[in-house]
Amino acid sequence: MPKGPTKRRPQTTARLLEAAQETFAERGFHGSSIEVICERAGLTRGAFYSNFRAKEDLFFALFDLHAQRVVDRLAEAVDELDAADDPVRTVLARMGAVDETERRWYLLSTEFTLHAIRHPETARALADHDRRLREEITGLLARLFDRLGRRPTVDLDLLARLTGAVHEGSLAQSLVEPDQLAPEQLAVTFLPALLDTISEPATTTGS
Structure with a gap:
């Protein structure tokens, strides 16, 4: 112990x-x-x-460090929305930014996810860490909609899951075919239209 x-x-x-x-x-x-x-x-x-x-605890400590970097990067992008020509695409591009550290993390986290799927107790621990990160992302999504003057019409936790799935799936394809697909390309191309579809203009209090 x-x-x-x-x-x-x-x-x-x-x-x-x-x-x-x-x-x-x-x-x-x-x-x-x-x-x-x-x-x-x-x-x-x-x-x-x-x-x-155990060795798994090292992974979860690294997970939390990586999660904080992700949250900090996205929070900074949301804070800069007023100065962006295309706010949504600016945030999505920031989310899709990939450097060598991000590449290595993707390889490790993908391997560990497969390990967790085979071990239920580890899967529960991973799900708990994922949930805490998703709570942070959900808060940022709420801030994003608020800054855009729109109100989401879907559950933000599910939206956080979807954006994470798009990011991870796009990154996998990009790492396999780097000359064919940029890491952020799918998100930047399709998610702005989706966000409009799953939200509505926010009403002004008292109007």
Whole structure:
């Protein structure tokens, strides 16, 4: 069991997470052992088990870090809507932006999702992390509609699921055929029309 907090724990955790991210990217989740991760971090197995219970916990810690980056990026895009010529496409393009870190995360998260599907307890944990991220995305969607002066006519949680599915499916196709499809192309092409279809002009209070 992980022990209580110490002054050195944040630094130890950061080193383990950095080493895990690099090792997972090189070897995949199943090909990465705790021993190799600890060796890369310059730490002992004891240091690992004082911070994490299992290798899966490393993935979920990385998941939360990635989720925060996604939320921060989208929140910044929503905040900049007033200065954008095409607000919806600006947000969708920001959502579809892919760099090497995003590419590596997609490979790792896809592999881990398959692992979770085969292990119900892990699937429940993954679903819980997904739910927390979706709650943040749902809040951003509500802000987006509000800034656009529109009111959604569908459940925002389902819309968050749909936009996530479009993003992940488009990214998979783009990574396979990078010269044929840009990561954000499907979302930017089709989702603006969908958002108009599933929303209506917001009425002004008192009108």
